[in-house]
Amino acid sequence: MSLCPHQLVRSRLNGLSPAQCRNPGRWPRRSGPSNTGYRLQDVSSYATSVREPGSEAHDFTAPSRLQPTASDEPLESSDFGNRQRTAEESGQTGNEQSGNAASSQQQKGRPRKHTTPPLTLKRVRAIMQAEGHNIRFAPSVLRRLNAQIESTDRFLSSKATYLATVIKSNSLYTRELGLVQWKSAYEEIYKAKHYQRAVQNEAVIPALKEEGQALLEKIQADCSGSFRDAWQAMTRRDKASAWQRLAFWLLQNDPKLFLEFLVVTTEGTEKPDFTMVADCLLYIDNFYYADWLKDWKSSTHTYESLVESCLNPKDWPIISVPQRGVRLYIRRASHEDVTSALNMAKGRSVEMTAETALCFMWRFTEFEDVDNALKALEYIPILKNPEFTLNSQGVLRHCCKLLTLDGVEEGDNGRNFKILPRLLKMGVRPDRDMMNLVLSNAYKTGDSQLGADMLQFMKSHAYDFDSYTYLTLLNEAVKRGDRGRVDSLIHEVEAEDGLRSNPFIANKIFHSHYVFTAKHMDVDADPSGVFYSMLDMYNTLHDITPLKDLFIIPPQYTPRPGGSNTPPSPIALYIMIATFFRCQNRLTTVQRIYNRFRELVKQGHPSIAPLAETDHTYNEFLVAMRDNPRSLRLCVRLVEDMLHPPKLPVNSSTGEAMIHAKPSVRTWTILLSAFIYHRQTQAAQKIKEMMAKHQVKYDDSTWNTIISGHVNAQNVPEAAAAIKEMEEQGFSMNAYTMRSLRYLRDPERLWVAIDELDERVTQESSQRVTPEPEPEPEYSIPEDEKAKTAPIDRGLQKLALK
Known part of the structure; x- marks a missing residue:
């Protein structure tokens, strides 16, 4: 029987289609195996020929899936x-x-x-x-x-x-089956650890065999010796069979030993799959980092170096890489290694998600590496993730963090920000939070007109002001001493309920009141009235009990009605302590309060102990004591207490262990000024030596203090040398420097001495000789002064030894 061409084609198509789809109008729901129609294969024989040793034959006749899975390692496609x-x-x-x-x-x-x-x-x-x-x-x-x-x-x-x-x-595991088994077992032990319960399905976790027990004994006895030798001698198949079993046992029973096991088994060419190594390190990092992992060391390895070694970017899979493992590497690796990882990922076309690109950006921002942070941000539009565009909330938050590093530089078109124009050029549209940072950066430059321009820009573009905006404006007004502007801003804040109840705004308003009343107190003002005025304002914001515990106010004091029971912030307590010392600074009172302060810190007082985390409160004690010559020994003792502090308890509000503050450059400068003020030049020299021993770098206040000391002693050559050295370290003379120079009896001698120093430096530089600083002159102290200062010297010597 003859067939027309259309019938012939239909019959051939029916022969190639599945039986259930040979009826007219029906199409197969799942795609079958590829079939060219002119060549057939023996599928079973081919599957046998490519079978991996010890594995089962794969069924290549199974239909391929219509959509890829979302796992790190997609299932294989027949x-x-x-x-x-x-x-x-x-x-x-x-x-x-x-x-x-x-x-x-x-x-x-x-x-x-x-x-x-x-x-x-x-x-x-x-x-x-x-x-x-x-x-x-x-x-x-x-x-x-x-x-x-x-x-x-x-x-x-x-x-x-x-x-x-x-x-x-x-990889030791080239078959998909090894990863499938790993994922189910890893999920079981992770959930058990996370929820603090026993493993519910022990069957999915591979148990140790006899060979594994023998290897485990070697790991426990000498992981870097006998186990390394045994591991290197094993075949690839035996390694693949033993690694998962040993890894699961060690993760559950001895995570510290697992790290040493991981170091040995990731050496060489044949390694466990990157997905498995990343999962193990994520398990360790999530559950043990805060306890002991961050301080872990083993021979030449720290935890950070172990992450850099085991998650080396050279081993990152190119096509499908576990992004969580990559982000763990970014969080723990050094600046140089993270930079190398970004360049390698770009050069090798390693798969990257938007979250990973932002992790790179966040880490480079921590390193203050602006160029690489922007390079990581350039990935966002390339990845074309609809949830992560350049103007999405997650990206803008990272841009805000980056803008904290912004500053102003001189360019061809005048002064401009460094980072902001580059973000705008990339297509980032600033939101209110970014504009708040731009406003803050503008004021930080010291150019008030630039800040006013940015504020006007925000107003003209209808940006709503929030608490951060008003904090920036209040900071600037207080810094300039513009009390009228502060009052105007307070009036605007009080009109908004949300802003009026904001604790940060309240603390800033409290601080502004302190600056204009207590810190710069009028000569005719009543100190007692100023203190109680501040105390009444404090009482409307916070609980007054910590001040009573510190003996700052008498126990019988009754606050006015309407006070708050909110625990005070460290800033509010610091302001009240500073106010008290400016209103009443008798040495006996200061010493009594300091002893009580140290006692409460040791006891872990919930409100007083957090004050020891910064140097501000200690500096206020020093300022209150430095004017009295009898308090110099107590000043030395205070710095000694900061160098060897007691162990602080856990902060009840944050849940983290508190760290006692070390003396800052301001602390050392105040101590130095106390001895210079009382003309204790030999003791002041010892303070300088201790600052050098503790590697404290001078700031402009330190140099002004040193110059002031030389000027008061009418030591013109030393004052000139100090000015030259200050300028060489990048500091310039300011109003405080000029104020101290007014006390020179012969100011012309100073400029002549500076000119002589300039001439000598020029001659020595022409002769290519490195200039050496002049030695400090030795001062002869009378015997009666030596007897008076002997206790102080002993205290300084004791401080220097410690």
Whole structure:
């Protein structure tokens, strides 16, 4: 019986379609294996030929999935395996297949999709052979790579696919089955640890065999010795069989020993899969970092160096890399290694998500590396993630953090910010939070007009002012001493309920009141009235009990009605202590309050102990004591207490351990000024020596204090030398310097001495001789003064020894 051409084509199509889809009008719901119609294969024989030793044959006749999984390692695709075998047996390469598919799409009028063509077995074998790997694992490597290529749907260069093949070949687990088993077992132990319960399904966790028990004993006895030798002598198959079992046992029973086990097993070429190593380190990092992990050391390794070694960017999979493991590396690695990782990821076309790019940006911001932070931000528009655009909230928050590093520089077009123009050029549109930082940066430059311009810009563009905006404006007004502007801002704040109840705004208003009443107290003002005025304002904000505990106010004091029971912030307590000492600074009272303060700090008082985390309160005690010559020994003792503080308890509000503050450069400067003020030049010299011993760098206040001491002693050469050295270290003479120079009896001698120093430096530099600072002159102290200062000297010597 003859058939027309249409009937002939229909019969052939029915022969190639599944039985349930041969009825007219029905199409297969799942794509079957690739079938060219002119060449058939013995699937079972091919599956047997590519079977990995000790594994079961894969069923290549199973239908391929319609959508890729979302896991770090996509499941292998049997459809890719069939297409590659057909192409190899027909003599057609992967590129030719891609070309045919592209031409077919063009014929149908569809745009060509620029994606990576599937790898061929011939190419994978060639790469593995060139790298010295066993090519019998090539089929399983091929299947995993092609499955990942299909799921990622992006183009990779030949260099990237070469590196991807090499990295995948280095893994002990080339089959998908090893990862599937790992994920289910890891999820079980992670949930058990997270919820503090026993493992519910022990069957999914591989147990130690007899060989594993023997290896475990070697790990416990000598991990870096006998176990390393035994591990290096094992075959790849034995390593793959033992690693998961040992890793799970050590993670659950001895996590510290697991780190040493990980160091040994990640050495060399054959390593556990990157996904497994990253999961293990995430487990350790999440559960043990705060306890002991951050301080862990073993021979030459710290935890940070172990992360850098075990999660080395050279081992990152190219096509599909576990992003959580990459972000762990970014968080723990050094600046140099994070920079190298970003450059390597870009050069190798490593897969990256928007979250990882922002993690790079956050870490570079911590390192104050603006250029690399912006380089990481450039990934965001390239990745085209709709949830992470340049103007999404998550990205803008990272831009805000970066803007904290911004400043002003001189350019061809005048003064301008350094970072803000680059962000605007990239397409970032500032929101209110970013504009708040721009406003703050403008005021930090010292150019009030620039700040006023930015404020006007925010008003003209209808930006709503929030608490951060008003804090910035209040800070600037207090800094300039503009009381009228402060009162105006307070009036605006009081009109808004949300701002009026904001604790930061309240503390700033309280601070402004302190600056204009207590810190710069009028000569005719009543100190007692100023103190109680501040106390009444404090009582409306906070609980008054801590002040009673500190003996600042008498126990019988009754506050006015309407006070608050809110625990005070450290800032509010500091302001009240500073106010008290400015209103009443008798030495006996200051000494009594300091002893009580130290006692409450040792006891861990919930409100007083946090004051010891900064140097501000200690500095106020020093300022209150330095004018009295009898208090010099107590000043030395205070600095000694800061150098050797008691252990502080856990902060009840934050839940973190408090760290006692060390003497800052301001603390040392106040101590130095106390001895200079009382003309104790020999003791002042010892203070300088101790500052050098503790590597304290002078600031402008320190230099002004030193110059003032030389001027008061009418020591012109030393004053000139100090001015020259101050300028060499980048500090210039300011109003405080000029104020102290007015006390020179012969100011012309100072400028002559400076000119002589300039001449000498010029001559020595022309002779290429490094100038040496002049030695400090030795002062002869009378015997009666030596007897008076002997206790102080002993205290200073004791302080220097400690």
